[in-house]
Amino acid sequence: MPAGFNTADMKKLDEIVATRRRVKQGDMLFSNGDVFTSLYAIRTGFFKTCVSTEDGREQVTGFQMAGEIIGLDGIVTDHHSCNAVALEDAEVCIMPFANVEDLSREFPLLQRHVHKIMSREIVRENSVMMLLGNMRAEERLAAFLLNLVQRLHARGFSQSELTLRMSREEIGSYLGMKLETVSRAFSKFSDEGIIEVKQRYVRILNADALKKIFNPETCN
Amino acid sequence: MPAGFNTADMKKLDEIVATRRRVKQGDMLFSNGDVFTSLYAIRTGFFKTCVSTEDGREQVTGFQMAGEIIGLDGIVTDHHSCNAVALEDAEVCIMPFANVEDLSREFPLLQRHVHKIMSREIVRENSVMMLLGNMRAEERLAAFLLNLVQRLHARGFSQSELTLRMSREEIGSYLGMKLETVSRAFSKFSDEGIIEVKQRYVRILNADALKKIFNPETCN
């Protein structure tokens, strides 16, 4: 929720949330083809969203954590065009989109907030396109790790330690590379003393080195 | 503009457009860092949008033609995060975003329309991610050509002939491949009798074959 509302406003804004829903690890919050009715605000847990082709290839389009909104893909056709899968037990707030639109008309601040959320997603996807189109395996992984810790840190977690909620294959799908290549890049970073890796536990030992890999020119 | 408005409504909706602007080939409509004030509806002409890293790598994030909206990237931070370049002389309608938001509150149909436009862009970028992450050079080019002719056909142009407005390098940037690879893929399609290419002129001789390349499984 955005800032700038008084308590009376906040009470009305509570109406956006119809109810909450728990999603167990591995379960889908919504899937491709489902009728779109609501946006979902993640309260706890971790999701991936992915699209797939008829011939079975899957592309992870994003990883979402507490405080982020999923379901925006469904607005345009009234049907979802991707799957949202919980990577750990999760709880979401269900926000019927009709409520969102009604209250947006009443509260310009909310309207602006909704627009920003959608715009942010567009900008994020732009940078993923840059990553997929122009970067090499190690740059992609460095960018991915830096993005993850930055978002976790904004939520009060460590900026140097994290536990991955997704498999090597899912990371690879997101980054446009095979799981073996992901694993090799982790090992390389580890050999170079940039990170410490043990399965899904990752500790960043030298963030500057990671940033340098991600963006070779901008280093100092 | 969406359907469903009466003439009185339409008159008010005209207020969205502040003015028009001509953009000459090669000129930028807006660029990374510019303050965001307006969305732009393309009346005529053809644009590319692209992001770039500090070390000079450029990623084309989309090609836009008449009737499409650009500038959505600027909403989230009040500053544009990409460049919009005219690939041919163009004219756009300038729609100050404040007007869009004001009238959206008044006209639910417009509000819904704006939301759909943003959602459509998110879904489009999802499919570009699939393309960049999972497909091979020839599949990417086939998908690209099919998408282009489909959009041109929706605007009354031929569904088998087109003149590309962008260079091989720009196509390559969009599709995550080098210009030589783009050129080779064109030549291969040409050798196989699937298309006829002469520089920027392309005629599709066998659309089914292209679809087959794009999606090997879904053929029949």
Added chain:
DNA sequence: CGAAAGGTTGACACGTGTCAAAGTGGGTGG
């Protein structure tokens, strides 16, 4: 405890990138 899923590592293959040279077409100035 055993099986299944996920992760690591090695050897090799292959698609695309890189570099270079030549061809093509369009725009501009003399």
Added chain:
DNA sequence: CCACCCACTTTGACACGTGTCAACCTTTCG
């Protein structure tokens, strides 16, 4: 109006990063 020039495109030869396939290891969970 022609000729030149420059940007763009095509094509070839070769290099290299990542994919593929396989074996083995680790961890989790029934």
